Amino acid sequence: MQQEPIPKDLKPVILFNILYHETLELAVQPIVDLRTGRVEAVEILSRSPGGVLLPDEMFRLARQHGVLEHLTLLSCKKLTEHIHKLTPFVQKGLFFNIEADVNCHTMRRAVEMLNSVAQTPVVFEITEHMPSVFLWKPFLEEQGISLAMDDLGKGNSNMVELLNLKPHYVKICTEIVFDLHKSGVKAIMIEQFKRIGDSLNLQIIAEGIESLEDLKKLREMGIEYGQGYYFSKPSLIEQIPMDEWKAGFQSRF
Numbered sequence: 001m002q003q004e005p006i007p008k009d010l011k012p013v014i015l016f017n018i019l020y021h022e023t024l025e026l027a028v029q030p031i032v033d034l035r036t037g038r039v040e041a042v043e044i045l046s047r048s049p050g051g052v053l054l055p056d057e058m059f060r061l062a063r064q065h066g067v068l069e070h071l072t073l074l075s076c077k078k079l080t081e082h083i084h085k086l087t088p089f090v091q092k093g094l095f096f097n098i099e100a101d102v103n104c105h106t107m108r109r110a111v112e113m114l115n116s117v118a119q120t121p122v123v124f125e126i127t128e129h130m131p132s133v134f135l136w137k138p139f140l141e142e143q144g145i146s147l148a149m150d151d152l153g154k155g156n157s158n159m160v161e162l163l164n165l166k167p168h169y170v171k172i173c174t175e176i177v178f179d180l181h182k183s184g185v186k187a188i189m190i191e192q193f194k195r196i197g198d199s200l201n202l203q204i205i206a207e208g209i210e211s212l213e214d215l216k217k218l219r220e221m222g223i224e225y226g227q228g229y230y231f232s233k234p235s236l237i238e239q240i241p242m243d244e245w246k247a248g249f250q251s252r253f
Contacts, residue, residue, distance in 0.1 A: 037250030174208025
């Protein structure tokens with residue numbers, strides 16, 4: 001039976017309940033080496049319990065009601081409680097999504113919390129790109145934190161920003177990767193991203209891999225890392241299919 005939509009005025013109440021009772025959930029999606037099939041990194045995703053609020057909606061509400069910092073640090077706290085489960089899968093890094101407009105205190109606190117428990121490189125993945133990111137970068141690099149630019153090719157994720165920010169990782173958006181094997185234009189775009197990435201020493205990651213055909217095309221083009229439903233949907237951190245991820249995904253090549 002289809003769930004009734006949540007009234008708009010109840011959504012902030014749900015958010016504050018999540019924060020007060022600390023019921024935020026974390027999901028994890030593997031980032032796969034497209035040469036070997038091994039899981040070498042993971043992306044951490046914040047989720048409301050039962051998915052009652054969509055992720056973007058939850059962070060938008062937090063921003064509107066002045067609790068973005070609280071939500072960010074709760075995500076960090078939850079990750080520190082479960083980070084030991086991720087050890088076999090984070091040789092390349094632990095990608096943690098963080099909003100670009102959190103304040104400096106929150107950024108520093110997040111770094112302290114994650115660095116206190118992480119035995120692997122931590123990568124802050126930035127989706128909403130703002131000038132503040134450029135101010136953070138020197139501090140983050142001092143602390144051993146790498147930057148990933150998300151959704152290249154979508155919306156405001158433009159090439160000028162890429163050249164200015166020079167992140168360590170760049171993720172090509174799902175819209176460009178999906179059905180890549182059917183589109184010469186998409187292939188040209190990814191080839192250009194790969195060329196720029198190589199010239200700037202950036203690691204390119206393809207998001208949204210959903211078919212063997214797209215995977216084959218990406219491998220032919222020399223894209224070395226990727227993630228998507230073809231390998232694994234995001235799993236709640238308590239429900240990671242450990243054996244499957246440890247075995248890797250070479251059998252799906």
